[in-house]
Amino acid sequence: RKEVEQDPGPFNVPEGATxxxxxxxxxxxxxxxxxxxxDCRKEPKLLMSVYSSGNEDGRFTAQLNRxxxxxxxxxxxxxxxxxxxxxxxxxxxxxxxxxxxxxxxxTILTVHP
Amino acid sequence: NAGVMQxxxxxxxxxxxxxxxxxxxxxxxxxxxxxxxxxxxGLKFMVYLQKENIIDESGMxxxxxxxxxxxxxxxxLRIQQVVRGDSAAYFCASKQGAVxxxxxxxxxxxxxx
Numbered sequence: 527r528k529e530v531e532q533d534p535g536p537f538n539v540p541e542g543a544t545x546x547x548x549x550x551x552x553x554x555x556x557x558x559x560x561x562x563x564x565d566c567r568k569e570p571k572l573l574m575s576v577y578s579s580g581n582e583d584g585r586f587t588a589q590l591n592r593x594x595x596x597x598x599x600x601x602x603x604x605x606x607x608x609x610x611x612x613x614x615x616x617x618x619x620x621x622x623x624x625x626x627x628x629x630x631x632x633t634i635l636t637v638h639p
Numbered sequence: 640n641a642g643v644m645q646x647x648x649x650x651x652x653x654x655x656x657x658x659x660x661x662x663x664x665x666x667x668x669x670x671x672x673x674x675x676x677x678x679x680x681g682l683k684f685m686v687y688l689q690k691e692n693i694i695d696e697s698g699m700x701x702x703x704x705x706x707x708x709x710x711x712x713x714x715x716l717r718i719q720q721v722v723r724g725d726s727a728a729y730f731c732a733s734k735q736g737a738v739x740x741x742x743x744x745x746x747x748x749x750x751x752x
Contacts (some may be wrong), residue, residue, distance in 0.1 A: 530681075558739060569730055569743040570682065613681065617739075624695045625734070626672060627741065629681040 529553055532630035539637055543604045547633045549597040549614030558617040559590055562622050563610045564632065568612055573599075592607045604637045611635070641666070643733050643744035644713075651750045658718040658725070660747045664733030671714045673699075673706060674739060676728040688714060721751045 532549045539545050551559075559576035574581065576588040576597055587600040597614055614630035652658050662750040664671050669690050674682040684698040688708035699706065703721075708714040718725055728748050732741035 567728075567748075569745050571743070572740060575739075624687050625670070625739075625741075626684040626687055626695065626698070626731075627674075627682075628684065629674075631681040 528630075529628050530614055530616050530630040532612075532633050534631055534633060536634035536636055539604055539635070541604055541606060541637055541639055543637075544600065544602050545604060546601075547599045547612055547614075547635075547636065549599075549630055551595050551614075551616045551618070551628075553618055554595065555618050556595075556616045559588075560615040560617075561586075561588055561596050561597075562596075562613040562615050562625075562629075563611050564613055570629075571617060573612070575593070586635075606637050606639065609635055609637045643668075643731060643742050645729075645731055645744035645747050647747060648745060649748050652721045653752050654722055655720050655743070658721050658749055658751075660683050660716040660718075660729050660731075660749070661713040662716070662733075662744055663713040664731075665735075665742055668733035668735045668742075670734045670736070671708050672732045672734075673714075673716050674730045674732065676730065676746075678727070682730060685716070708747065718749075720737035721749075725749060726751045 561573040562570040563573045564570040576590045580589045585602045589598045612631040615634045673685040676682045686699045686706045687695040703719045705717045728746045730746045732743045734741045
């Protein structure tokens with residue numbers, strides 16, 4: 527079983543749609559959670575951190591459920607520029623983790639006119 | 640204020656040759672992580688280094704791969720006797736001390752013919 531699992535999609539949605547991505551992680555010692563965005567053939571860039579209380583940044587809302595080991599990202603009012611691969615990322619606690627990030631395989635989103 | 644620099648951006652090697660990938664972290668950052676992204680897959684951690692020290696190389700193949708981060712100069716990921724399966728995008732990320740966020744470089748795309 528993969529440490530971080532995402533639905534790879536692809537998700538094809540019209541502009542203005544609301545789309546939700548889900549992610550599960552297997553290691554309960556996970557400490558920090560993030561959503562990154564990766565454009566085609568570019569480096570991943572931090573979209574937002576995910577907190578237990580849930581957090582919002584403009585049109586983006588992230589949720590974390592530690593009991594279910596589940597993370598979500600909601601994008602409202604999709605824009606063409608939101609087209610990208612969205613990566614669910616987990617950082618584990620513990621002395622030997624050293625802050626390394628564990629990535630899901632990514633969910634591809636295409637927003638069309 | 641330059642970000643993380645990687646060079647070369649594209650590297651083509653024939654099977655059996657050596658590949659050297661360089662990463663210059665952001666100014667003031669002394670922690671470097673290397674990740675590999677195989678085609679159609681998520682990023683996978685390879686190695687974590689601080690100046691002159693390898694802290695965690697648990698994600699790096701035991702043979703042919705090595706990494707260093709000397710006191711002066713960039714971090715180097717070295718792949719000896721490359722094989723077709725080494726073809727991938729190699730990203731490095733840097734961070735400063737205990738700060739959470741890792742900043743990614745643009746990556747080196749290695750193609751082995």
